Amino acid sequence: GAVVSQHPSRVICKSGTSVKIECRSLDFQATTMFWYRQFPKQSLMLMATSNEGSKATYEQGVEKDKFLINHASLTLSTLTVTSAHPEDSSFYICSAGPLGGNQPQHFGDGTRLSIL
Amino acid sequence: QQQVKQSPQSLIVQKGGISIINCAYENTAFDYFPWYQQFPGKGPALLIAIRPDVSEKKEGRFTISFNKSAKQFSLHIMDSQPGDSATYFCAASSRTGYALNFGKGTSLLVTP
Numbered sequence: 001g002a003v004v005s006q007h008p009s010r011v012i013c014k015s016g017t018s019v020k021i022e023c024r025s026l027d028f029q030a031t032t033m034f035w036y037r038q039f040p041k042q043s044l045m046l047m048a049t050s051n052e053g054s055k056a057t058y059e060q061g062v063e064k065d066k067f068l069i070n071h072a073s074l075t076l077s078t079l080t081v082t083s084a085h086p087e088d089s090s091f092y093i094c095s096a097g098p099l100g101g102n103q104p105q106h107f108g109d110g111t112r113l114s115i116l
Numbered sequence: 117q118q119q120v121k122q123s124p125q126s127l128i129v130q131k132g133g134i135s136i137i138n139c140a141y142e143n144t145a146f147d148y149f150p151w152y153q154q155f156p157g158k159g160p161a162l163l164i165a166i167r168p169d170v171s172e173k174k175e176g177r178f179t180i181s182f183n184k185s186a187k188q189f190s191l192h193i194m195d196s197q198p199g200d201s202a203t204y205f206c207a208a209s210s211r212t213g214y215a216l217n218f219g220k221g222t223s224l225l226v227t228p
Contacts, residue, residue, distance in 0.1 A: 004159075006159070032213070034215050034216075041221075041223075042220070042221070043118075043205065043218045043219065043220045043221050044160070044205070044216075044218045045218075046215050046216070046217075049215055093159050093160070095159075095216075097212070097213040103212060103213050104150060104162050104165060104212055104213070105150075105162070105213060105216065106162065107152075107159035107160045107161070108159050109157075109158050109159045110157070110158065110159045112157070
């Protein structure tokens, strides 16, 4: 149980393109999902907390107009990287935990974004 | 600012040996300490987790030791196997299910 699915697994696109990444909880509902960013051989850094039915909470230094987050249902959160540039190339990973609190987070398999 | 400090950065262990990875934290509000295993190109997978009310938790070959007064915790992998070769991250949060603060990771290589 507690499976989190991310799509797509890899995206390669030109600079200036906007890219949407989906994060789904397959067998549970989640009011909160988290988006992390990971550069090669580095740790995961929290970008934002996605809240179902309300605005996302962004970490300091993360541009909310650059990284648009929508959490329209209890099983789906999306991250849109707007007007992506090469420096946005990274591994983006989402996580979620089942409703009821006090449940561990489970991670998706990530999306490798490469901007040419 | 890294809220969880992890060491070593890399570790080489022979098959059958014990792998030990250490983490330290400062924020006393942290109440949940998981360890994650990550293979290249994949998301982290939860290995084992502990709360501060216990000093040790064991699941199979994986053991977490927790020292609340020293604000340190460690992962021990007994009888390490080549299949354990991966990057391991310790993490901490103020509550299970809340956003995680990750250590920088330890790249483990278990040699045959």
